[in-house]
Amino acid sequence: MSMNKCDLLDATYRPTIQCQVISSFRTGFTRMDHAKKTKSLHAPTAEQRIRTRLLSSICLLSLLLTLASASSAQDWVRTGSGLGVEKVRLAVPDFKPSGADLQTTGLLKTFDDTFWNDLDNSGVVELVSKSFYPLQVPGQPPDVTFGLWNSPPPNAAMLAFGNLGVAAGKLTVQGWLYDVKNTASPLVIGKQYSDVPTDDAARLIAHKFADEIIFRLGGGIPGIAETKIYFVSDRSGHKEIWMMDYDGSNQRPVSHQGSISLSPRISPDNSRVAFSSLTKSGWEILMYSVELNRLVSFPHFGGTNLSPSWAPDGTRLAFSSSRGGHSEIYVCDSSGANLHAMTTGRGPDVSPTWNAKTGSQIAYVSGSTGLPQVYTMGADGTNQQRMTDQGYAVSPNWSPNGQFLALAWTRKYGPGEPGSSDIYLMDIASKQWVQLTHDGGRNDFPWWAPDGRHIVFQSSRSGKEEIWMMLADGTKLHQLTFTGRNSQPNWSSK
């Protein structure tokens, strides 16, 4: 918890980040408490612990609130978001067509759908239902009648509006964000975008403008609308690496190995995808260049090489290798040089993940004491600590702020225990945890979005393995893939 205080002191935007995750956490506890009352999923000790934590996190929250409003009043007062109290009410009327080009209608629909979806999924605003909007919606600043927006029924604090048109073979979008409660100087953002008149371009512009708004209203954390998700799909007949936009659109293949390819991990600079693939000489780490659209050389180490993971600065990779006999965690340079074993012992060690903020620690899975458990250690292999106390704990992923692990955990495991694998968050300093998914198939491979607000994961809740996304408090759950079986999602860091 001392980490929070440090963060609070060191930057203006940080408090918001901390508070947002904390508030997500708090919501999570509340949900869990509720779930337990109705279904009594856990032992009383766990319940007590959660109650205590719920109280302490509320106390902490109030403390943070006080500190935060003192240190960065502007952010908090202006947006009111991230407090877990009330999200800013944002009205987003459909953009108006400008010009009469035949392409406009289709592109406008793509733009409006994408834009709405981005803002709705962002977790930082509350979108005002379109049924409350006045009949006349603005396409330009002079069209805005403040009284129609800033009082009920819409009662919006913010208004995002604009226009889209095609002229001379060029798509142009103008967008504004207005603080409609501040009629004297309402302009928060004004932007103009131009691109080729295609659906993809309309979608990209919507993502860019949504990210501008989310950045401004979400306490200075960049939006994720332009990020990508890499994953494994068997839809071609083999398990291959695929990628898609963060909202599930534009799904396309990356690898064409024709064997079994798993565990894709995009480098922090978005230039390379490391993954594990069954080659003629066994499981090896392969390196795919996104820029060159082909595999680039990376050494074969021998043994079974699995689950690569990039250090946050992109200079090193951690992965699991059995080249020395047993599966251990190894670290090497991004070129494959300077290979060192970080763990020893008999149990299988896999699935390393770096502290995404500092790069100085690695969390991983070890079966050295029986069922797999999550451990942390220094990036040099020192100070190995067990984090999970029971059950079957796998697939850790370190949150962007360095404070939490997301993991897949079957807390009760073994004969006669029908426990299911669910996604949990664990606070690393205290080892306190909260359950994010409930009663929905096998859930595995959680991965944080770079904004620290979203988590993508795989779940069999729909009947087969598919990729789902949610906010880090377990809400706003929705499915991203539908074709074939899809697993092991990996969110690009920008």
Add this chain to the structure above:
Amino acid sequence: MKRQLFKSVATAALLSAILMLGACHKKAAPPPPPPPPPPAGPTASISVSPDTIPSGQSATLTWQTSNATDVSIDGIGAVQASGTQQVSPTDSTTYHLTAKGSGGTQEATTRLTVTPPPVTQAATPSPSEEDLFGQNVKDVYFAYDKSDIPSDQQAVIQADAQFLSQHSDINITVEGHCDSRGSTEYNLALGDQRASSVKSALVADGVSANRIKTISYGKEKPFCMEENEACWQQNRRGHFVYQK
């Protein structure tokens, strides 16, 4: 009832007696004139050349008859009085020729032996090493989340090692497999440990390490797709694959 039964039995006996007497009486009549000399009986012969063929090849069936009006071969149907025909049955066949004429019926048979394809024929007398490998080398099964060889599987691995020691030119791959529960990455590491355990046990029993490759399939290539313990047990195994 009894009386009635007796009555009908008696009636039946009386009737039979009368009939028999009648028959005897007819035989006692003067003999008929001698029958006319029978017409010359048909002759028939059939042969096949060669009389043994490998499966898929053909043989020539040759037959001759005389004094026959109606000639047929079972399985072929009505045929000319004499002739030849190519046949290529998949199994050994007996050809049965029937020649009917006014002088009677004559039959003849011949048998064509069909041998299995030459490849199998070659293999049958001495099974290949791969066949022996398949018959003798048994997979090893593991307990849940474990990679050490269970005590009830020790005899299996010893028998495997013994066979491999006796057939020193066979190379093998040991595949490590896991059941469908649990996580992809951890299961691949676990499968790797299982394959390594099997290899170590074989090496300890005298099989040269450089004959044995290992590979993990984790839960990527299950033998059994159902979600129950019987099926999971099938999937927790060290599987042996013959390599040339």
